[in-house]
Amino acid sequence: MEEKEEKIVVKNLYKIFGKNPEKAIKALNEGKTKEQILSEQKQVVGVQDASFTVYKKEIFVLMGLSGSGKSTLQRLINRLHEPTSGEIIIDGKDITKLNKKELREFRRNHFCGMVFQNFAILPHRTVLGNVEFGLELQGVEKEKRREKAMKVIQQVGLKGNEDSYPDQLSGGMQQRVGLARGLTVDADIMIMDEAFSALDPLIRTQMQDELLELQNKLQKTILFVTHDLDEAFRLGDRIAIMKDGRIIQIGTAEEIVSKPANDYVKAFVENMDRASVLTAGSIMQPVKENAFPGDGPRTILRKIRKNGLTGILLIDTKRQLKGYIRATELAEYINKNKEKEKIPFDDSLIRDITSVNKDMPLNEVFNIYDEHKYGPIAVEDENNRVVGVIVKGSIIAALSESAEGINNNQ
Amino acid sequence: MFPFRIPIRDWISSAVDFLVSEFGAVFDGFSAFVYFLVDNLKDGMMALHPVILIVLIAALTWYMAGWKNSIFAVIGLLITENIGLWQAFVETLSLVLTAEILVMIVGLPIGIYAAKSDRFNSIIRPILDFMQTMPAFVYLIPAVMFFGLGLVPGVVATFVFALPPLIRLTNLGIRQVPKELIEAADAFGATEMQKLMKVQIPVAKVTIMAGVNQSIMLGLSMVVIAAMIGAGGLGEDVLRGIQRLQVGQGFEAGLVVVILAIILDRITAGFGQRKSPAGR
Incomplete structure (x- = not known):
């Protein structure tokens, strides 16, 4: 997020389904609503006046309830739907002007295909056959695409299943195939349409985590569509909220929670005000394991690894917070200083982390967290323990648990 | 009721006359091609010793439809040989296979195109209805006029009768390919041809094979009728049985038609179900 390079720029994009789209756009400009146009002209407004920018390497989420135009907008970006008017500029090129052949070429070079809610993998092909599908279309020779596909299969955790057929796999595994099929192609825009919505909640969360982890490594530009606010907030670097084919607000999760653009967004967020009732103490997790100042570096690393953490709190015997040690830095340190048995108490290894009182309201915790990118927040009692x-x-x-109510009511 | 009569019969007759006189050479060429196919197929199979052909058919049945069907095929074919209908059996088989090859050559592209174009589909639908409901005997007359008597008009009449189900089911199968699979192929930048060969046809294969199966079954039902214009084969024996009121002879020939129908049905149905090599 440091350097923001424009990847996809959408300007005044419209999509009208009907025989006379100009008439519908004119009516929209005169202030008519989607419903009015549907009843008066029998034309459906898919997307109206959408403008936004997606930056390189970010996850941009289009969020809205069904019928809000999010999937239509997403399909306009790779021109599975033809835009009625407007510009879509990807890597500096307006793709609305490409002819059929140029478009095909552009899709091959810029899009990692698409990942679908119902997976849309080919039932007559093995996992391997599906994963190499994109390269096969490009005419990449067999040896090469095999090799590439196997690498990605390993990355997404499908190793050992490459000869299975889709109907032998669970939903989560099938979606991994869908994901791998996209990642195999040498392109950097990934389009995901409700990719995890068909999975049961546990698997969904797991897949979200895996996607974030992969994204950390692969740094694609991801356009993710969902109707689930929880998912939008978990995954999205930025989120666009849509209603009636229109984008009503674009921002980070924090921006949308703290400054909702209108009543509709507010209604989504309003239930979150319960957050002010919740306190830090009510959502904290117990400290599973902590490091003591006397521990050797290898002991600390072992404690981290054993609990599957990314770092560990350094707490003294009086339960006072001394800092936070990150696993990656510690491992690096051990590699460089094989002989030392003690860790040095300086900034290179011991990080400061924020601590809050356990009675602090959750929305304040939320605000603090925003500026603080790494590590957890420590929760202390009155005696700073x-x-x-x-x-x-x-x-x-x-x-978002408290926001779930509104999702269901709509 | 009317002072005049719509001269449908005159139209059709003069249209056929016109085609015969103007395009005779075309029909002759086509006739030669079909005769080449069916005759070579027949001679090829007759050249083999019956035991060898039985073993080959049994092996194919085993591969496609399992050992139970294979045993049935062996018993059925041995009975055929035993009651002296082997040559008629081979003639009928080659007639049906030739007609089916023609059906596939013509039917698959038409079915695929019908799936891609709603307009074309709406044009051929009434034609297919017409072809399927028109009594099969009616096809015999123009077939004779265009191709004379013998095997070739038999093949052609069978072809016309057996064509519709393959077109219909190919069309249906391709239309039923999930929209997302097409979108996925498009999103990866597939050409129309790649989409067809790598997605639509493989996914629609089960339905298309059901069409092949149906058209073979219809073709077999045409066999007896085609014997009336000298197509020979089992139909001829059935016909002779009818004409001379020899119930036993007619029944034997009918029985062999049934045996052939069952073997062909199991083989083609098996092909449709083998789509998931996972072996569900």
Whole structure:
């Protein structure tokens, strides 16, 4: 997120389904609503006046309820739907002007295909056959595409299943195939349409985590469509909320929660006000394991690994917070200083992390967390003794749990 | 009721006359091609010792439809040989296979195109209805006029009768390919041809094979009728049985038609179900 390079720029994009789209656009400009146009002209407004920018390497989420035009907008970006008017500029090129052949070429070079809610993988092909599909279309020779496909199969955790057929796999595994099929292609825009919505909640969360982890490594530009606010907040670097074919607000999760653009967004977020009732203490997790100042570096690393953490709190025997050690830095340190048995107490290894009182309201915790990118937040009691930790996931989960009500009511 | 009569019969007759006189050479050429196919197929199979052909058919049945059907095929074919209908059996088989080859050459492209173009589909639908409901005997007259008597008009009449189900089911199968699979192929930049060969046809294969199966079955039902214009084969024996009121002879020939129908049905149905090599 440091350098923001424009990847996809959409300007005043319209999509009208009907025989006389100009008439519908004119009516829209005169202030008529989607419903009016449907009843007066029998034309459906898919997307109206959408303008936004997606930056390189970010996950941009289009979020809206069904019929909000999010899937239509997404299909306009790779021109599975033809735009009625407007511009779509990808890597500096307006793709609305490409002819059929140029478009095909452009899709091959710029899009990692698409990932679908119902997977849309080919039933008559093995996992391997599906994963190499994109390269096969490009005419890449067999040896080469095999090799590439196997690498990606390994990355997404499908190793050992490459000869299975889709009907032998669970939903989660099938979606991994869908994901791998996209990642195999040498392109950097990934389009995901409700990719995890058909999976059961546990698997869905797991797949979201895996996607974030892959994204960390692969750094694609991802356009993700979902109707699920929880998912939007978990995955999205930025989120566009849509209603009636129109984008009503674009921003980070924090921006949308703290400054909703209108009543509709507010209604989504309003239930989150329960967040002010929740406190840091109510969502914290107990400290599973912590490091003591006397521990050797290898002991600390072992403690981290054993609990599957990315870092560990350094707490002294009086339960006072001394800092936070990140696993990657510690491992690097051990590699460089094989002989030392003690860790040095300086900034290179011991990070400062934020600590909050366990009675702090959740929305304040949320605001603090925003400026603080790494590590958890330590939760302390009145005597400044560490009683628990809060990770980003649990804040968002708690916030969106209260928002779930509105998702179901609409 | 009317002072005049619509001269449908005159139209049709003069249209056929016109085609015969103007395009005779075309029909002759086509006739030669069909005769080449069916005659070579027949001679080829007759050249083999019956036991060898039985073993080949049994092996194919085993591969496609399992050992039970294979045993049935062996018993059925041995009975055929035993009651002296082997040559008629081979003639009928080659007639049906030739007609089916023609059906596939013509039917698959038409079916695929019908799936791609709603307009074309709406044009051929009434034609297919017409072809399927018109009594099969009616095809015999123009077939004779165009191709004379013998095997070739038999093949052609069978072809016309057996064509519709393959077109219909090919059309249906391709239309039923999930929209997302097409979108996925498009999103990866597939050409129309790649989409057809790598997605639509393989996914529609089960339905298309059901069409092949149906058209073979219809073709077999045409066999007896085609014997009336000298197509020979089992139909001729059935016909002779009818004409001379020899119930036993007619029944024997009918029985062999049934045996052939069952073997061909199991083989083609098996092909449709083998789509998932996972072996569900």
